Amino acid sequence: MEKTTQAASEDLHIGRQIRDLRKAKRITLATLAKEVNKSVGYLSQVERGTSSLPIGVLQAISTVLGVRASWFFHPEENACNGESEYIVRAYHRRTIAFSGIGAHEELLSPRLSGQLLLIMTRLAPGGSGGETPRQRKGEEAGYVVAGTLELTIGDQTFILETGDSFSLADDKQHLIHNPGDTETQILWVMTGSDY
Numbered sequence: 001m002e003k004t005t006q007a008a009s010e011d012l013h014i015g016r017q018i019r020d021l022r023k024a025k026r027i028t029l030a031t032l033a034k035e036v037n038k039s040v041g042y043l044s045q046v047e048r049g050t051s052s053l054p055i056g057v058l059q060a061i062s063t064v065l066g067v068r069a070s071w072f073f074h075p076e077e078n079a080c081n082g083e084s085e086y087i088v089r090a091y092h093r094r095t096i097a098f099s100g101i102g103a104h105e106e107l108l109s110p111r112l113s114g115q116l117l118l119i120m121t122r123l124a125p126g127g128s129g130g131e132t133p134r135q136r137k138g139e140e141a142g143y144v145v146a147g148t149l150e151l152t153i154g155d156q157t158f159i160l161e162t163g164d165s166f167s168l169a170d171d172k173q174h175l176i177h178n179p180g181d182t183e184t185q186i187l188w189v190m191t192g193s194d195y
Contacts, residue, residue, distance in 0.1 A: 105119055136170065144165070
């Protein structure tokens, strides 16, 4: 009986993460279902933790959501003491690597569904956020933890150094780039769940 309860808890945990990430990326359940060749009803059950999720289906969902399947897993110790709803330990961060552009992001918030997101972006020397300007819904602010950041907002370009900060309104497109020869780290605070 204990194993059944634990398995149900793990299914619910992964289901919530899938739902949170899917919504943050503005992918409908119907679109996800079509992409992974499963029914909307089945995926709804997975997100609610009432259906088990085979690894093959999790891998397909991960591909559509743009993350590795391991992104959804957390060590058992977090689930047991209940801290995962409130705390993210440095060694338990969920990450997304954008190797083609030299960027790596770590989710510092426990969940993607809250009103406030905290993200650490690491840019390798010469790395960037990509060639397409980013524009999120909601306000966002950043703090340069380490390195140098080239920030382009509209047609203006700024060079920020360690300790500098900035904020962006929700209608401002922007680009980020590391012009230096050491890693740049940016701590982002964002409102809304558009990530």
